[in-house]
Amino acid sequence: MSKTLLALALSLSFGAGAHAESLGEPGRGSGAKNPLNNVYFGEQHLHTVNSPDAFAMGTRNTPDDAYRFCKGEAVKKSTTGEMVQKQTPYDWCAVTDHAEYLGIMPLLLEKDNPLQKTEIGKLIASGDPKKGEQAFQLIISSAGAGKPISYMADPKIMSSVWEKQKAVANKHNDPGNFTTLIAFEWTSIPMFQNLHHNVFFRDDKGPEAIFSQFDSIKREDLWTYQEVQRAEGHENFSIPHNGNVSNSLMYAPTTSDGTPIDRQWAERSNRNTPATEIIQTKGQSDTHPALSPYDEFADFELSYKHLLGSGGVVGKIDHSYVRQALVDGVGFQEMIGANPWKLGIVAGADSHNAFSDNEEDNYTGVHGDTDKTPKIRLTSGGTVAGEAPKDFGTPGATGVWAPENTREAIFDAIKKKETFGTSGPLIRVRFFGGWGYDPALVEDQEFVKKAYAGGVPMGGDLPQKPGAAKAPSFAVWALKDPKSGNLDRIQIIKGWSARGYSWEKIYDVALADGRKVDPKTGKASPVGNTVNVKNASYTNTIGDSQLAAVWTDPDFDPSQHAVYYVRVLEIPTPRWSTYDAKALGIDPLPDVPTTIRERAWSSPIWYTPDAKLVKKLEFYPGLQQFLP
Amino acid sequence: MPPSRRFAFVREPLVHFLVLGAAIYGLYALFGGPAEDAPDHRTIHVTAGEIAWLEGSWEKRWNRGPTPVERAGLIQEYVRESVLYREALAMGLDKDDTIVRRRLAQKLEFLSQDLLAPPAPDEEELRPWFTARAERYRAPALVTFTHVFVDPDRREDRTLADAEAIRAELQALPSPSEGSDALGDPFMLQRYYPERSQPEISKLFGTEFAREVVGLSPGQWHGPVLSGYGVHLVYVHHREDARDPEFAAVRERVAQDWDDERRQELNDEFYAQLRARYTVVVDDEPSSEDVAALEADSR
Numbered sequence: 001m002s003k004t005l006l007a008l009a010l011s012l013s014f015g016a017g018a019h020a021e022s023l024g025e026p027g028r029g030s031g032a033k034n035p036l037n038n039v040y041f042g043e044q045h046l047h048t049v050n051s052p053d054a055f056a057m058g059t060r061n062t063p064d065d066a067y068r069f070c071k072g073e074a075v076k077k078s079t080t081g082e083m084v085q086k087q088t089p090y091d092w093c094a095v096t097d098h099a100e101y102l103g104i105m106p107l108l109l110e111k112d113n114p115l116q117k118t119e120i121g122k123l124i125a126s127g128d129p130k131k132g133e134q135a136f137q138l139i140i141s142s143a144g145a146g147k148p149i150s151y152m153a154d155p156k157i158m159s160s161v162w163e164k165q166k167a168v169a170n171k172h173n174d175p176g177n178f179t180t181l182i183a184f185e186w187t188s189i190p191m192f193q194n195l196h197h198n199v200f201f202r203d204d205k206g207p208e209a210i211f212s213q214f215d216s217i218k219r220e221d222l223w224t225y226q227e228v229q230r231a232e233g234h235e236n237f238s239i240p241h242n243g244n245v246s247n248s249l250m251y252a253p254t255t256s257d258g259t260p261i262d263r264q265w266a267e268r269s270n271r272n273t274p275a276t277e278i279i280q281t282k283g284q285s286d287t288h289p290a291l292s293p294y295d296e297f298a299d300f301e302l303s304y305k306h307l308l309g310s311g312g313v314v315g316k317i318d319h320s321y322v323r324q325a326l327v328d329g330v331g332f333q334e335m336i337g338a339n340p341w342k343l344g345i346v347a348g349a350d351s352h353n354a355f356s357d358n359e360e361d362n363y364t365g366v367h368g369d370t371d372k373t374p375k376i377r378l379t380s381g382g383t384v385a386g387e388a389p390k391d392f393g394t395p396g397a398t399g400v401w402a403p404e405n406t407r408e409a410i411f412d413a414i415k416k417k418e419t420f421g422t423s424g425p426l427i428r429v430r431f432f433g434g435w436g437y438d439p440a441l442v443e444d445q446e447f448v449k450k451a452y453a454g455g456v457p458m459g460g461d462l463p464q465k466p467g468a469a470k471a472p473s474f475a476v477w478a479l480k481d482p483k484s485g486n487l488d489r490i491q492i493i494k495g496w497s498a499r500g501y502s503w504e505k506i507y508d509v510a511l512a513d514g515r516k517v518d519p520k521t522g523k524a525s526p527v528g529n530t531v532n533v534k535n536a537s538y539t540n541t542i543g544d545s546q547l548a549a550v551w552t553d554p555d556f557d558p559s560q561h562a563v564y565y566v567r568v569l570e571i572p573t574p575r576w577s578t579y580d581a582k583a584l585g586i587d588p589l590p591d592v593p594t595t596i597r598e599r600a601w602s603s604p605i606w607y608t609p610d611a612k613l614v615k616k617l618e619f620y621p622g623l624q625q626f627l628p
Numbered sequence: 629m630p631p632s633r634r635f636a637f638v639r640e641p642l643v644h645f646l647v648l649g650a651a652i653y654g655l656y657a658l659f660g661g662p663a664e665d666a667p668d669h670r671t672i673h674v675t676a677g678e679i680a681w682l683e684g685s686w687e688k689r690w691n692r693g694p695t696p697v698e699r700a701g702l703i704q705e706y707v708r709e710s711v712l713y714r715e716a717l718a719m720g721l722d723k724d725d726t727i728v729r730r731r732l733a734q735k736l737e738f739l740s741q742d743l744l745a746p747p748a749p750d751e752e753e754l755r756p757w758f759t760a761r762a763e764r765y766r767a768p769a770l771v772t773f774t775h776v777f778v779d780p781d782r783r784e785d786r787t788l789a790d791a792e793a794i795r796a797e798l799q800a801l802p803s804p805s806e807g808s809d810a811l812g813d814p815f816m817l818q819r820y821y822p823e824r825s826q827p828e829i830s831k832l833f834g835t836e837f838a839r840e841v842v843g844l845s846p847g848q849w850h851g852p853v854l855s856g857y858g859v860h861l862v863y864v865h866h867r868e869d870a871r872d873p874e875f876a877a878v879r880e881r882v883a884q885d886w887d888d889e890r891r892q893e894l895n896d897e898f899y900a901q902l903r904a905r906y907t908v909v910v911d912d913e914p915s916s917e918d919v920a921a922l923e924a925d926s927r
Contacts, residue, residue: 055734056727064888072827081922088831161738171884209688228691428816443814479816482834482856512781544781545857546816 033403036448037418037457040400040410041426042092042179043070043356045198045241045280045348049078050097050161051185054352057368057384061354063095063165067172067180069355077353077364079372084355084364087483088426092179092400092410093172093356096198097165099184099212166206173204175406182206186238188217192310193247195240197222197273202235202411218256220265223272237415239346241277243285243322245307247315250285251325251341253332253623260624266338275344275414278322278421278601279396281366282350282387286567286601287323295506296523297569300599301423303391303592312386326604327495327502328623330561333608334497335620344417344459344603345565347396358395358424360484360596361536363576366392374580378589390592394576397422399429399600401457417459420566422600425484430477431458431566433605435469442477442548451475458566459603465610471556472607476509477548478568478600485570485598486543488512488527492551496562501622506567509551512544529572533594536574536582543571559613566602573598672710674703682706740898746890749883758875758882765878768825771842772866774804775819776812778852778859783813791852791859798849804863812861823868833857842867 047054048063060078069075072089076082162184169180181200188195197219201207211225226236243250255261261269278286283304292298307313319325322343329341349356351366365371370382371389378390399420402413413419420429430448434455441447455475456462462472480487490510496503508517508524517524528542547568556562572595581588588594682702686694694702722728749757758765778794780787794811801807809819817832830838834856844850844864851861875882 049734052727052731055730087835089827207688209685211689215689225689228689232691430816445809445814447814477816480857482832482837484856545779546781548814 033409035403036452037401037403037413038405039428040091040179040402040405041088041397042090042094042400042410043349043358043395044094044096044181044183044200044239044346044398044414045185045277045350046093046095046354046356047097047185047350047352048095048354050165051352052098052100054097054354054368057352057370058372059353059368063097063168063354064172066095066354066356067093067168067178071172071178075355077355077372079353079369080364082364084357086356087359087362088481090356090397091405092181094181094183094198094200095165095169095354096183096185098187099199099210100187100214162210169206170204173407175404177405179405179407179410181407181411184210186211186213186222188213188219188222189308190217190249191247192307192313193249193315194242194245194308195219195249196242197238197240199226199236199238200411200414201229202408203233204407205234207232207234207236220256220268223268226272235411237275238273239275239277239414240273241280241285241348241350242282243276243320243325244283244288244302245305245315246320247307247313248317248319251319251321251328253319253328261332261336261340263336263338266332266336266340269340270338270342273343274417275346275419275603276322276325277348277396278345279393279423280348280350281392281395283393284423285320285322287321288317290317291321291324292504297567297597297599300597301393304387304393305391306386308385310386323493323495323504324502326563326565327497327504330495330563330606330608331497331500331502331620331623334561334614334616335623339606342606344414344419345421345601346398346414346419347421347423347601348398349395351395356395358397360394360424360573360576360598361579363394363579365389366395374583378577378580378584378586390577390589394424397424397426399426401430417603418457420458420600420602423596423598425481425570425598425600427481427484427487427568427570427598427600428479429458429566429568429600429602430475431602431605432456432475433460433462433472433564433607434475435463435466435472437473437475437550439550441475441550447475447477447548456605458605460605462605462607465558471553472564473550473552474509474564474605475548475550476566476602477546478510478566479546480544480570485538485573486512486540486545487547488543488569488571488597489524490547490549491567491569492564493567494553494555494562494564496557496560497622498557498560500617500620505555507551510547510549512547512571513542527571529595531572531574531578531595533574533578533588534582536579538571538573540571559609559615561609561614562607563604564607565604566600568600570598572596672707672714674706674710678706679703737895741891741895746887746894749886749890754879754882754886755875757886758878761885762872764885765873765882767871767873768827769842769870770823770825770868771829771844771864772822772824773820773841773844774808774863774865775821775853775860776808777815777857778861779813779815780858787859788852791861795849795851795861798861798863804849804865808863815857833860 046066048066049055049060050063058079061075065075069084069086070090070093072086074083074085077084165184166182169182172178173180182204183198183200186197186199188197195217199211207229211222215221215225222238226238229236240250253261255265276285278284279301284301287295287298288302289295289298305314307315322345325341326343329339332341333339349358349366351357353366353368355364355366357363357366365373365377367384367389370384371377371392376382376389380389382389399422400410400413401418402409430451432451432455437451437454441450444450474492476490476492478487478490489508489512492507492509494505494507511517511524512527515524530539530542532538575593575596577592578588578594683693683699686698686702716722776794776798778787778791783790797811798804798808821829821832826838826842829841837853837855837860840853841862841864844862846864846867849861849863852859853862
């Protein structure tokens with residue numbers, strides 16, 4: 001469309017727009033919700049001083065510091081004494097310290113605890129603060145005399161750190177302004193294969209007991225724990241991370257016992273684990289060039305590759321990445337009648353210094369003393385669990401579409417997968433699927449309202465295909481982070497199951513700067529590159545602020561199970577290591593990329609054919625793989 | 629059999645561990661460990677209290693007590709942990725281990741924090757504390773505005789000229805709320821934002837735009853105002869100045885902050901009292917200027 005025609009189209013389509021207020025962003029304190037949802041950016045994976053590994057790395061910043069940093073306050077970083085602060089504050093945050101040492105200190109104040117009969121126990125249990133001071137003096141004098149109080153060595157005297165985690169989360173939960181979620185990390189890692197999951201709760205009370213790898217390293221047991229807690233009124237879900245270093249374990253087609261997964265297993269997976277982390281400081285888990293050889297943007301933040309604590313073993317790729325899981329998932333839907341990997345998309349930090357450090361040009365390291373200054377990050381030669389700081393990326397960010405910023409609304413939105421993840425920038429992504437979106441929607445002031453009315457948002461299932469419909473259409477809209485690079489393109493990634501195998505294809509559906517896909521090659525020309533590596537700078541003279549499209553699947557087969565998700569790419573910008581090199585006045589490191597293609601990934605939309613249309617196979621060769 | 633296979637067991641980590649463990653144990657026995665363990669060191673007594681604790685932990689997690697088989701498993705695991713723990717202590721593995729040192733230090737910190745719950749402040753304490761820090765509780769200035777986006781990616785060189793023309797059209801409208809929707813280009817964010825603070829506007833549109841909008845006079849169209857997205861025309865409906873809060877409205881927050889500060893003081897006091905018991909000698913002492921700088925920084 002020429003610019004003149006475009007302008008004409010605009011003037012025609014805008015006339016009937018309702019008053020902007022009706023789009024529903026209500027005034028402060030009105031208590032009203034936005035039925036079309038607002039985006040809330042936040043953090044769902046963070047460690048503080050209360051994670052023993054973080055503590056051992058020298059981190060002293062607390063959960064309180066973590067929440068204050070997310071809110072945008074300047075906080076003193078314990079390892080360097082410098083003040084650190086986000087350029088753009090977050091709307092919500094969850095601290096997920098490792099469960100392994102949070103739960104082992106039961107409350108002194110528990111009924112019938114024999115320690116209540118001890119001198120200090122009585123003083124504390126009285127609840128009288130003055131007596132607390134007496135107990136405090138007693139400890140001081142004991143320490144001074146070099147004489148242990150025998151019962152002090154008992155861990156039972158200490159109140160549970162978990163109770164404190166909950167209290168701090170609740171202290172910072174401010175409905176309407178800032179949300180926190182009560183959460184912990186289950187750190188299961190059988191034979192160095194990462195199976196970590198974070199567990200999140202909807203209620204303010206949270207469970208009494210948390211679940212650690214000491215209880216079990218099997219995810220089926222984690223699900224049982226989740227189901228028990230749910231029945232007790234602690235609604236919850238878990239989110240796994242770092243499939244990329246799981247050595248084929250994370251999305252394996254087998255249970256923990258090595259038997260093929262069945263329908264019941266898939267349904268339990270679905271019920272307990274609605275989303276997965278696609279990127280964080282230990283690399284991205286979207287896909288790998290070996291799995292997606294035709295994806296020209298697959299080679300991205302793959303420098304981190306060793307299995308945690310393995311002493312340098314590079315993990316296997318198969319069944320370790322989200323895209324393969326999503327595509328295999330629709331194959332399972334066809335084969336066993338349930339999809340074990342019906343996953344929404346989020347992103348996270350996994351920082352071990354309490355700071356959700358997603359801004360590429362404002363990165364101050366993530367692992368305590370081991371990467372706290374530009375000099376240490378680029379030149380120390382040190383490692384964290386065998387990986388050099390240069391191979392870590394900046395944390396990712398999660399966008400949640402929710403009617404309001406409350407604990408319940410954020411939790412529910414993640415549970416129904418109306419979420420997206422980014423490699424850090426706060427790119428906004430809308431994605432809807434239906435059976436008849438009008439291409440003129442992209443010029444419509446009521447895009448969002450009509451898109452909701454005509455289909456389902458990201459994370460949903462396409463409605464039943466109307467008889468007359470030939471193929472589904474998708475409405476997608478992306479807006480750049482005003483403090484980051486322009487957008488290059490929007491892509492829709494389609495996966496489907498055919499002849500017992502999984503397939504994927506990538507479509508460029510919106511391109512900046514008026515580019516078109518070359519029908520001969522099927523590719524678009526590159527957006528260009530304005531990065532000046534020496535100055536660690538770029539200009540937004542290429543790319544667009546926002547991109548939108550209505551796209552109809554040209555290869556649709558109504559008998560094939562399919563999954564669709566969006567990837568939005570920014571123009572090239574400097575990687576954090578390039579900013580550090582400039583700060584130090586040295587050349588960027590030769591063995592990591594100098595630029596980064598920041599990006600966002602939406603949660604998928606699924607298509608499940610009417611059973612009448614599907615001819616089930618005897619054998620699904622693409623799914624019958626066992627752990628080697 | 630090739631030689632590399634014959635000695636494959638030498639590369640097994642378990643073999644390394646056992647050899648290393650035996651060596652450490654042997655050294656310990658040679659230089660200073662007790663010649664023979666006292667008999668009670670060879671007894672692991674799992675008390676009824678400990679079993680009750682194991683069962684209680686289980687019940688909290690699974691919402692039921694362990695079956696007899698599960699109970700046996702819990703006890704067996706507890707015994708195993710105790711055996712390894714005793715042996716590790718006997719080998720001196722707790723000495724000079726950074727993680728053990730830090731863990732113990734952390735435990736004492738947790739413990740002292742538990743004890744140091746300051747009493748809830750009364751009104752007479754809290755009010756002057758609040759007054760001295762009123763700035764912290766100031767409600768920010770709030771702006772209610774409508775904006776119209778003019779997209780440079782669509783309009784290219786014509787963008788600023790078009791923006792001027794659109795502003796003239798906007799000014800001719802009878803009211804900013806009626807008809808402004810029909811002008812400008814599609815944009816993902818809302819057109820109308822009620823009662824937003826500068827930081828909130830900055831989150832949505834970027835720092836520069838926010839700074840400019842909070843300074844605009846109400847009742848007329850302004851612009852072009854630039855953002856990280858492009859060009860905007862902005863109408864400010866209403867501006868509410870920053871104001872000092874009523875004490876009653878923020879009392880809960882003030883009490884919380886007071887509590888945080890008091891806890892911090894008590895923690896510092898606790899450490900100071902412990903620290904006073906030690907004479908500290910540091911080889912290669914840092915200069916007094918460096919220490920002064922560190923202290924100034926931490927204040």
